[in-house]
Each structure stands twice: as structure tokens, then as C-alpha cells.
Amino acid sequence: MEQICDKNKCTGCGACQNICKRNAIKMDFNKEGFIIPIFDPSKCVDCQQCIRVCPVNHPRELNEPITAYKGSSNNVEIKKQSSSGGIFSELAKVVLSEGGSVFGAYLDDTLSVRHIMIEDEQDLGKIRGSKYIGSDTSNVFRLIQAKLNEGETVLFSGTPCQVAGLKNYVNNSIGTLITTDFICHGVGSKTLFTMYIEHEEKKINSKVETFVFRSKIKNYTDFPCLFTFNNAKTKTYNFYKTSFGNAFSTGKINRISCSTCQYANKGRVSDITLADCIHNLNMTEKKLGCSFVIISTELGKSLIDKSDISINPINIEEISKVQSHLSKPQSPHEYRSLIFQNIDEGYEYIVNKYMAPPKKSIIKSLKERFRYAKSKFYKS
Ligand SMILES: Cc1cc2nc3c(=O)[nH]c(=O)nc-3n(C[C@H](O)[C@H](O)[C@H](O)COP(=O)(O)OP(=O)(O)OC[C@H]3O[C@@H](n4cnc5c(N)ncnc54)[C@H](O)[C@@H]3O)c2cc1C
Ligand code: SF4
Numbered sequence: 001m002e003q004i005c006d007k008n009k010c011t012g013c014g015a016c017q018n019i020c021k022r023n024a025i026k027m028d029f030n031k032e033g034f035i036i037p038i039f040d041p042s043k044c045v046d047c048q049q050c051i052r053v054c055p056v057n058h059p060r061e062l063n064e065p066i067t068a069y070k071g072s073s074n075n076v077e078i079k080k081q082s083s084s085g086g087i088f089s090e091l092a093k094v095v096l097s098e099g100g101s102v103f104g105a106y107l108d109d110t111l112s113v114r115h116i117m118i119e120d121e122q123d124l125g126k127i128r129g130s131k132y133i134g135s136d137t138s139n140v141f142r143l144i145q146a147k148l149n150e151g152e153t154v155l156f157s158g159t160p161c162q163v164a165g166l167k168n169y170v171n172n173s174i175g176t177l178i179t180t181d182f183i184c185h186g187v188g189s190k191t192l193f194t195m196y197i198e199h200e201e202k203k204i205n206s207k208v209e210t211f212v213f214r215s216k217i218k219n220y221t222d223f224p225c226l227f228t229f230n231n232a233k234t235k236t237y238n239f240y241k242t243s244f245g246n247a248f249s250t251g252k253i254n255r256i257s258c259s260t261c262q263y264a265n266k267g268r269v270s271d272i273t274l275a276d277c278i279h280n281l282n283m284t285e286k287k288l289g290c291s292f293v294i295i296s297t298e299l300g301k302s303l304i305d306k307s308d309i310s311i312n313p314i315n316i317e318e319i320s321k322v323q324s325h326l327s328k329p330q331s332p333h334e335y336r337s338l339i340f341q342n343i344d345e346g347y348e349y350i351v352n353k354y355m356a357p358p359k360k361s362i363i364k365s366l367k368e369r370f371r372y373a374k375s376k377f378y379k380s
């Protein structure tokens with residue numbers, strides 16, 4: 001076997017690793033910091049299962065949305081701990097209360113992200129909240145299949161490409177698989193995330209103990225991220241104004257396959273799609289958060305109907321006006337390749353040259369223009 005799929009289109013979904021009975025595939029990071037399958041030819045028996053399960057080779061059919069809403073959880077604490085309106089947690093609570101299990105992305109102590117299984121509501125906090133780097137699904141689809149074989153209900157929450165990989169992987173089984181994804185901007189580089197964290201540690205002279213990409217420590221609409229350091233100090237910034245967050249949001253440091261994403265579409269691969277709602281908010285929503293909810297199957301609708309949430313109908317076209325990734329993927333920034341070509345130069349070098357958040361560069365260019373105008377004035 002030469003390769004599983006086109007390397008530039010591989011999303012790192014992990015379906016190939018999960019299907020390989022010979023354990024000839026393991027997921028690891030490439031130099032840019034994205035999860036990829038690493039293939040061991042000495043273990044491979046050329047069964048082609050990995051090629052067949054790959055959603056790049058065999059894309060899933062997408063469902064047209066049935067209905068859409070704007071709203072949030074009825075629980076204030078859950079909203080405070082979630083990235084937008086806390087809808088995911090309410091869906092998970094229903095599945096757990098009926099004896100099912102829930103799978104989602106967990107940011108561990110080493111600040112790596114991987115999918116884990118939750119069976120107890122007390123542990124839901126581990127998979128709450130957005131983490132803007134790729135999550136490793138190694139061996140997780142196998143566990144989901146085992147749960148489905150036992151007749152359980154499983155709720156899987158992940159990126160649309162992971163849901164596609166999981167759906168290609170699971171066989172008919174007696175249990176019920178429900179999937180929830182989000183309108184997806186892409187995933188950022190783990191290598192640059194680690195460099196960013198180390199850079200902050202140097203500034204404070206203490207190790208980072210925990211990091212929350214999207215906290216509600218101030219409110220929802222300022223997008224505060226939250227550092228807690230070993231020396232008990234905390235720091236908060238607007239995530240999208242940090243060097244990492246700004247580079248992520250402008251497509252400078254995202255996975256290359258995200259720029260040709262087949263799920264940046266109104267048609268959805270999951271039963272339920274969630275997204276941040278940041279427009280036309282009332283005071284409470286500005287503080288505690290609000291989500292868009294897109295329902296694409298009857299299964300998704302029945303889970304939403306059982307959840308402890310307050311939602312109001314909204315036209316999907318209205319969501320589309322403020323959510324560009326319902327119609328097109330994030331384009332890679334012109335600096336993307338330069339950033340990864342120069343990654344060995346260190347974080348400060350890359351930030352100064354290519355990743356400075358806009359405010360600084362605007363001030364810098366204004367100062368430069370002022371200096372230039374002044375020099376012209378004195379010369380004349
Ligand atoms: C990488 C990424 C890109 C996103 N892009 C957009 C966007 O362009 N526009 C938009 O409106 N919203 C985007 N979101 C979604 C948004 O940030 C919220 O997660 C969503 O609105 C759900 O919020 P919630 O409060 O209901 O649930 P939350 O509790 O915030 O739950 C989020 C769910 O996402 C899952 N998740 C978190 N990180 C990852 C990850 N790295 N990989 C896979 N699954 C993960 C968790 O398992 C959890 O179940 C993105 C999220 C992520 C993780
Ligand atoms: S199955 Fe997923 S991880 Fe494996 S090659 Fe295809 S896209 Fe990449």
C-alpha cells in the first residue's frame with residue numbers, strides 16, 4: 001500500500017488507525033503539528049480496509065437541515081463552563097441519564113487533546129469547551145463500536161471530519177449512534193500551540209497548570225482565554241487578540257486539509273450541528289453565551305426535544321449570513337507556508353515576522369507612516 005489518501009486532504013480523523021486489525025497504523029504529529037497516520041509496512045497485509053474507511057476516498061452523503069434554532073442551556077453553571085450556549089452538555093446529560101455513553105475532546109495535563117469516553121455526568125466537564133487544536137481519536141472508534149454492539153446509545157461530539165470517519169467505520173449494530181459536530185473553522189497547529197504556551201510561561205516565569213481556550217471569566221463576547229500558572233497566578237486575554245488565537249482565526253496556522261474542507265457546507269454529516277451565536281444578543285446572552293443549533297435528522301430532533309434548553313426557531317439562511325463556514329472553508333493565509341518553513345527559528349521570530357495580532361501591526365504601520373511624513377516635512 002502506497003498511501004491511504006492524498007496527504008494534503010487527510011484530516012487526521014483516525015478512522016484508518018481504528019480499522020487496522022494489524023495495528024500497522026498509529027496516529028502521530030507531523031512537523032507542522034497536525035495529527036497524521038504513520039504507517040508501518042512491516043505489519044501491513046494489504047487488506048485495503050484503511051483505504052475503504054477513509055472519508056477522503058469515500059465521502060459521506062450530507063443531510064439537508066430540517067430546522068434551526070438559536071438558544072442555550074437552562075443551567076447557568078453549565079453555560080459559564082461552555083464555549084457558547086452549553087447545548088452540548090445538555091445533549092450529553094440526556095444520553096447519560098438514559099444509560100448511554102458520551103465521547104468528546106479532552107485537553108489533558110500535557111496540553112494534548114484526545115477523545116475520551118464519559119459515563120458519569122460528574123465527569124462531563126472534562127470534554128466541555130472548544131479546544132482549537134486537533135484531537136486524537138486513536139482506538140476510540142473501536143470502543144464506540146463495542147458499546148453499540150452491546151445495544152447502548154452513544155453520543156459522539158467532534159469535528160465534522162471525525163464524524164465522517166466514525167460513520168464510515170461503524171457497522172450496523174443494535175445500539176444507537178447520535179452525532180453532534182460544529183460549524184468548523186479548522187484546527188490549529190499543536191506545535192505552535194505548545195510554543196505559544198511556553199512563550200507565556202517564560203513571561204510569567206512559571207509553568208502553565210491549566211489553559212481554557214474559551215472561558216467566561218469576564219463574559220462571552222470578549223472571548224477570554226484563561227491561563228492558570230503553577231505559582232497560582234492567572235492571566236486572561238481576548239483569545240482572538242493573542243498571537244496564537246489571531247493566527248488561528250486568520251488561517252495562518254491551520255491544517256492544510258481544512259482549506260479544502262468538504263464539510264464547510266449547509267448539508268451536514270451529523271445529526272446536530274452547534275455553533276457560536278454572537279449577533280443580536282441580549283445582556284444575559286452577552287454574559288453567558290448563546291448557540292446556533294442546526295438539526296439535520298429526526299434522531300437529532302428527538303434528542304433536542306428531550307434536552308433542558310431554551311431555543312427559538314431561526315432561518316438557516318440567517319445563520320449562513322454570519323457563519324461563512326456553512327458555505328466555504330477558511331482560506332490559508334499568504335503567510336501560512338512561511339510560518340511553517342521558519343518554525344525552527346522559534347516562536348518570537350515567527351510572531352514578530354508573521355503572526356503579530358492586527359492591533360500592534362496597525363499601530364506599527366501608523367507610527368511608520370507618521371515617521372515617514374515627519375522626515376518628508378523636515379526635508380522640505
Ligand atoms: C476546532 C473548532 C473549530 C470551531 N469553529 C467554529 C466556527 O468556525 N464557528 C462557530 O460558530 N463555532 C465553531 N466552533 C464551535 C464552538 O466553539 C462551540 O464549541 C460550539 O458552539 C458548541 O458550544 P457548546 O457551548 O454547546 O458546547 P461546548 O461545551 O463548548 O462543547 C464543545 C464540544 O466540542 C467538542 N470539541 C472541543 N474541541 C474539540 C476538538 N479539538 N476536536 C473535536 N471536538 C472538539 C467537545 O468534545 C465538546 O463536546 C469550533 C469548535 C472547535 C473545537
Ligand atoms: S482515514 Fe482519516 S486519518 Fe486516515 S488517511 Fe483518511 S482522512 Fe487521514
Ligand code: SF4
Nearest residue numbers: 020044045047048050
Ligand atoms: S492495508 Fe490493512 S493491514 Fe495494511 S495498514 Fe491498511 S488496514 Fe492495516
Ligand code: SF4
Nearest residue numbers: 160161184186258261
Ligand atoms: S475544517 Fe473540515 S477538515 Fe478541518 S477540522 Fe474542521 S471539519 Fe475537519
